[in-house]
Structures are given as C-alpha cells and as structure tokens.
Amino acid sequence: MILTVTLNTALDITYRVRSLRPHTSHRVGEVTERPGGKGLNVARVLAALGHEVTVTGFTGGDTGRTVQDRLTAVPGLVDALVPVSGPTRRTIAIMDERSGDTTQLNEPGPTVTPAEWSAFQEAYEDLVPSVSAVALCGSLPPVPVGAYAGLIRTAKAAGVPVLLDTSGEALRRGVAARPDILKPNTDELAELTGSHEPLRATQDARRRGALAVVASLGKEGLLATTPEGRWRATPPTAVHGNPTGAGDSVVAGLLSALAEQLPWPDRLSRAVALSAATVLSPVAGEFDRDTYEEWVPRVAVTGEVSAA
Amino acid sequence: MILTVTLNTALDITYRVRSLRPHTSHRVGEVTERPGGKGLNVARVLAALGHEVTVTGFTGGDTGRTVQDRLTAVPGLVDALVPVSGPTRRTIAIMDERSGDTTQLNEPGPTVTPAEWSAFQEAYEDLVPSVSAVALCGSLPPVPVGAYAGLIRTAKAAGVPVLLDTSGEALRRGVAARPDILKPNTDELAELTGSHEPLRATQDARRRGALAVVASLGKEGLLATTPEGRWRATPPTAVHGNPTGAGDSVVAGLLSALAEQLPWPDRLSRAVALSAATVLSPVAGEFDRDTYEEWVPRVAVTGEVSAA
Numbered sequence: 001m002i003l004t005v006t007l008n009t010a011l012d013i014t015y016r017v018r019s020l021r022p023h024t025s026h027r028v029g030e031v032t033e034r035p036g037g038k039g040l041n042v043a044r045v046l047a048a049l050g051h052e053v054t055v056t057g058f059t060g061g062d063t064g065r066t067v068q069d070r071l072t073a074v075p076g077l078v079d080a081l082v083p084v085s086g087p088t089r090r091t092i093a094i095m096d097e098r099s100g101d102t103t104q105l106n107e108p109g110p111t112v113t114p115a116e117w118s119a120f121q122e123a124y125e126d127l128v129p130s131v132s133a134v135a136l137c138g139s140l141p142p143v144p145v146g147a148y149a150g151l152i153r154t155a156k157a158a159g160v161p162v163l164l165d166t167s168g169e170a171l172r173r174g175v176a177a178r179p180d181i182l183k184p185n186t187d188e189l190a191e192l193t194g195s196h197e198p199l200r201a202t203q204d205a206r207r208r209g210a211l212a213v214v215a216s217l218g219k220e221g222l223l224a225t226t227p228e229g230r231w232r233a234t235p236p237t238a239v240h241g242n243p244t245g246a247g248d249s250v251v252a253g254l255l256s257a258l259a260e261q262l263p264w265p266d267r268l269s270r271a272v273a274l275s276a277a278t279v280l281s282p283v284a285g286e287f288d289r290d291t292y293e294e295w296v297p298r299v300a301v302t303g304e305v306s307a308a
Numbered sequence: 309m310i311l312t313v314t315l316n317t318a319l320d321i322t323y324r325v326r327s328l329r330p331h332t333s334h335r336v337g338e339v340t341e342r343p344g345g346k347g348l349n350v351a352r353v354l355a356a357l358g359h360e361v362t363v364t365g366f367t368g369g370d371t372g373r374t375v376q377d378r379l380t381a382v383p384g385l386v387d388a389l390v391p392v393s394g395p396t397r398r399t400i401a402i403m404d405e406r407s408g409d410t411t412q413l414n415e416p417g418p419t420v421t422p423a424e425w426s427a428f429q430e431a432y433e434d435l436v437p438s439v440s441a442v443a444l445c446g447s448l449p450p451v452p453v454g455a456y457a458g459l460i461r462t463a464k465a466a467g468v469p470v471l472l473d474t475s476g477e478a479l480r481r482g483v484a485a486r487p488d489i490l491k492p493n494t495d496e497l498a499e500l501t502g503s504h505e506p507l508r509a510t511q512d513a514r515r516r517g518a519l520a521v522v523a524s525l526g527k528e529g530l531l532a533t534t535p536e537g538r539w540r541a542t543p544p545t546a547v548h549g550n551p552t553g554a555g556d557s558v559v560a561g562l563l564s565a566l567a568e569q570l571p572w573p574d575r576l577s578r579a580v581a582l583s584a585a586t587v588l589s590p591v592a593g594e595f596d597r598d599t600y601e602e603w604v605p606r607v608a609v610t611g612e613v614s615a616a
Contacts, residue, residue, distance in 0.1 A: 103331055106334065
C-alpha cells in the first residue's frame with residue numbers, strides 16, 4: 001500500500017468553448033470533471049499501474065463529496081480524506097477551441113482550523129505505519145507552513161520512505177526535515193538553491209537535507225543525485241503534447257518502483273516512460289499504456305554508482 | 309401552496325476576479341452559489357413573502373444534490389424535483405471587479421429521456437390538484453417543445469390558475485394552450501406578436517390564447533391586459549441597480565397576490581414594488597424588504613375596468 005497526501009484537493013472542471021470573449025455569454029460545449037490536486041493525480045496513476053493506494057488530505061462540502069465519489073470509483077484506490085467544514089475548491093479550465101489556449105480560474109481552498117489540522121495529523125499517524133511509501137504532493141492550504149516537515153518526520157520515525165513534491169516556502173521548510181526523495185522541476189530547484197545549473201542545484205538540495213533529489217528537466221528527462229549514485233535518464237525521442245500531469249507521473253513512477261524495491265536506474269526509466277506516455281496521451285493527465293510499456297526499456301539511463 | 313415549475317434548473321455560481329484576462333490563470337477572490345433557474349428564483353421570493361411553495365422540475369447528479377440541499381434550507385419551500393440521470397447544469401458568472409462587467413459560462417443541461425419526461429408529468433399531475441396556482445418558468449431542456457402546453461392543460465383541467473413565463477418557441481406553443489396569465493417582457497412579446505407597440509402586442513397575445521397578459525416594460529413598470537380590464541402600473545421613481553431577478557420578482561408578486569385573491573390593481577402594485585426592491589437590493593436576485601413594503605402603496609396604477 002502506498003499513501004499519497006494532497007492537502008489542497010480540488011475538483012478540476014474543464015469547459016470547452018468556441019472562443020472566450022470577456023463580458024459576453026457562452027454556451028459550454030463539453031464539460032469534464034475529475035478529482036484534482038497533485039497527490040490525487042499520482043494516486044490515480046499508481047492505481048492504473050496496479051498498486052493499492054490510499055489517498056489522504058482534506059475534503060469538504062458538496063465539491064468534496066463529488067471528489068470522494070469519483071475516487072472511490074477507481075479500483076485499487078482507498079479514500080482516507082479527512083473532513084473539513086469549508087468546501088473543497090473547484091478549478092475551472094476554459095479551453096478555447098479556436099486558439100487551443102486555456103484560461104484558468106482557481107477557487108480559494110477552504111480554511112483549515114487548528115482542530116481540523118490536528119485531526120488530519122492523527123489520521124496520518126494512524127495510516128503511515130502500514131504503508132510502504134508516502135508521497136507529500138502540491139501546495140499547502142492555510143495550515144502551518146512547516147506542515148510538510150512534521151509529516152516527513154512522522155514517516156521517518158515509522159521507517160517509511162517519504163517523497164516530497166512541492167514548491168516555494170513549503171519546499172524550503174520541508175527539505176530540512178530530510179525527505180528520502182525530493183522531486184523538484186528546474187524552476188522549483190532554482191528557487192530553492194539559487195542555482196540554474198541542475199547538477200550543482202541537486203547537490204545543493206541534498207546538502208539542505210534531501211537524501212535523494214530527482215530533478216525533472218522537462219523534455220530532457222530526469223537527473224537523480226542519490227546516496228547510491230548519480231544518473232541521468234532521457235527519453236528515446238523528444239515528445240510533444242500536453243504536459244499536464246507529467247510531473248505527477250514522474251512521482252508515480254518513482255514510488256511504484258520504490259515500492260517494488262527496484263534499483264535507481266529502473267526507477268528512473270519507469271518515471272521517464274510514464275511521464276512521456278502522459279504527455280503523449282490524448283486525455284490530459286492520463287497516460288497511454290502502450291507507449292509506457294514500449295518506452296520503459298528504451299529510456300537511456302547513464303551515470304555512476306557511488307563508491308561504497 | 310403555490311407550485312413553481314423549473315424544467316431547466318441550475319446551480320448559479322458567481323466568481324469575483326480582479327480582471328478576466330483570457331489565456332491566463334486567475335485566483336478567484338470570492339465564490340457565491342445558489343439554486344438557479346427562473347422557477348426556483350420565483351419560489352425563493354414567494355417563500356420570503358411568507359407563502360408555502362413547492363418547486364418541481366428536474367434534478368440530477370452532484371450539482372442537483374447541491375441545489376436540493378440549498379432549497380430545503382429555505383423555510384416554507386418544499387422540494388419536489390424529479391430525478392434525471394444526467395447532471396443539473398452549472399452557470400458561472402465571472403464578475404470583473406475592475407470594470408464591473410460579467411462574463412457568463414452556461415453548461416448544457418442534462419438530456420431528459422422519454423421515461424424521465426413521463427415520470428415528471430405524473431409527478432406534476434399529482435401535485436397540481438392541491439395547489440392554489442402554478443407558474444411555469446424559463447427555457448425548456450430537451451423535452452418535447454409542446455411541453456408547456458401539456459402542463460397548462462393539466463392545470464386548467466384541475467381548475468388551477470397557471471402563469472407562463474418563457475420565450476421563443478416554448479412561449480409560442482404554450483400560449484395556444486390558454487394560460488391564465490402570460491408574463492412576457494417587451495422583447496419576448498415582440499417576438500411572439502411581431503409588434504413593438506406594447507398595448508397592441510398584449511392584445512394580440514390575448515387573441516393567441518392568453519387570458520391575461522402582463523408585459524414588463526422595464527423601468528416603465530407593467531402593462532396588464534385582462535378580461536377584467538386594462539391597467540398600467542409604474543414605480544414612483546425610476547430605479548437604477550442590478551436587474552437580475554426583477555422579472556422573477558414580477559412573477560412572484562403576481563402569484564402571491566393571486567393566491568390571496570386580490571384584484572388586479574393590487575397584484576400589479578405588489579409586482580412592481582417587488583421588482584423595484586429587487587433591482588435596488590445589493591444582492592443580485594434578492595429583494596430589499598423595506599423598499600418593497602414602503603413602495604407597495606406608492607406604485608401608481610391607472611386603467612379602466614372592462615364593461616361587465
């Protein structure tokens with residue numbers, strides 16, 4: 001069982017319109033809805049890969065109920081979201097059919113009371129001992145900014161490996177609690193370390209506390225700096241498509257292979273293949289299974305193992 | 309008990325944003341939600357006036373459940389919506405704080421199967437005999453275009469007065485079934501009759517089947533052409549504000565006074581005062597009770613009673 005944490009859950013709604021023109025009225029051609037927030041996306045990919053996965057975080061109001069209904073419909077996925085009194089936020093992506101561009105509207109998340117935050121921490125402490133890995137994903141709602149650091153310490157105290165995928169101050173505070181894997185993209189890594197040179201930045205991020213750092217370099221694949229060695233994993237060809245969810249697929253690939261106790265090169269090739277299969281999928285945030293299976297053996301992983 | 313019918317129910321969501329800029333991302337500052345669709349608005353005003361009111365129409369999916377939760381929280385309002393398998397539509401109004409303008413996104417309504425339409429007709433037939441008046445409000449979802457004509461005939465067969473407030477083909481087909489009151493605005497009346505001259509147009513609408521026609525002339529108040537006589541009702545001063553829901557308040561005022569068996573001039577002064585109190589309310593679609601009570605005796609009603 002893998003546990004993913006999404007403190008800022010959402011219901012992601014996509015509207016297709018001919019062309020968005022401010023201050024006019026539009027008939028929406030097509031509406032799609034799905035649970036959103038990075039940890040829920042990671043969980044869906046893990047479940048599709050055949051893993052048992054538990055999701056936790058917050059849920060509230062009618063939107064939260066909708067999110068939970070959708071999650072429990074996914075085979076292999078267990079809903080352990082914790083109730084809050086405020087409503088789970090919606091995000092609306094308005095896709096302009098003419099230009100292909102998207103306009104995004106993000107509702108504010110619910111407030112989280114100190115009592116609700118305590119209830120979440122207790123639920124999390126109860127879940128952690130029985131899982132093989134934990135992923136802490138996405139931005140923080142209004143909870144203490146050191147929230148991720150506390151959750152990382154809880155996992156480590158239970159001997160469960162923990163991956164952190166966030167940004168800004170939540171990342172800065174979280175990394176100091178020594179997560180097993182940090183998964184930043186190049187912007188997040190540069191913001192954390194001040195360096196735009198990936199190798200130097202991943203090394204710096206390890207000095208700040210992360211045991212291993214897997215930086216996603218976009219089309220160029222992944223760069224991993226770990227206690228076992230340093231690797232670069234690149235897709236066989238450059239992929240073009242919708243990058244939505246590609247980062248979440250990297251996290252799912254790393255966790256999936258970690259849960260199977262595979263060595264780093266296998267974790268990285270799985271993550272790169274999943275990410276590419278997500279970019280190439282016609283449905284945003286989903287992955288194309290054929291592409292994934294075909295690409296895993298074709299990902300080039302080069303690097304060096306650390307001296308024992 | 310008054311019955312309002314809303315075949316195209318909705319959840320009306322309003323987002324406040326600084327300024328809507330296509331193809332960018334926006335944080336929504338404030339979210340408000342309420343049940344929408346003309347008949348539900350009319351019912352809310354009637355309930356606020358102290359009437360017992362039953363609402364029917366269609367409800368489906370998570371959005372329908374939210375609409376129903378909100379409705380049952382209104383004192384005096386009874387939810388008799390009929391389930392459909394598709395989800396109730398949402399409408400999103402994006403209010404631009406800088407310009408004050410609104411951008412509207414309307415989801416398509418659910419499809420209604422022949423079996424669902426039959427189930428609604430049966431529920432309606434069961435409700436009608438126990439009510440004092442029926443209002444049929446708003447546009448039609450994909451049901452037979454003669455839907456309103458059938459519902460009017462059912463009410464008339466039960467001896468219950470029925471008001472029709474719709475537009476386009478639904479209005480054209482509905483009026484032929486001889487509703488007791490037709491409540492068009494000037495555009496709807498012109499589309500129905502071809503005449504932009506209100507007095508001529510209301511007379512023409514009566515010839516097409518309506519027993520009484522109450523045309524809303526915007527700031528100029530109401531013009532009523534009825535079997536009992538002809539009246540014009542005008543507010544004491546011109547009002548400036550948000551016209552959202554003003555037409556629904558006219559319907560609520562007419563029904564409320566009809567249920568109390570008040571004569572036409574009293575029905576009209578109530579409708580005009582309610583409409584003005586809605587335009588002047590700081591909250592779109594609600595009415596200001598003090599303005600309403602103060603204005604009822606100040607509405608000027610002039611006209612002539614028909615020769616017996």
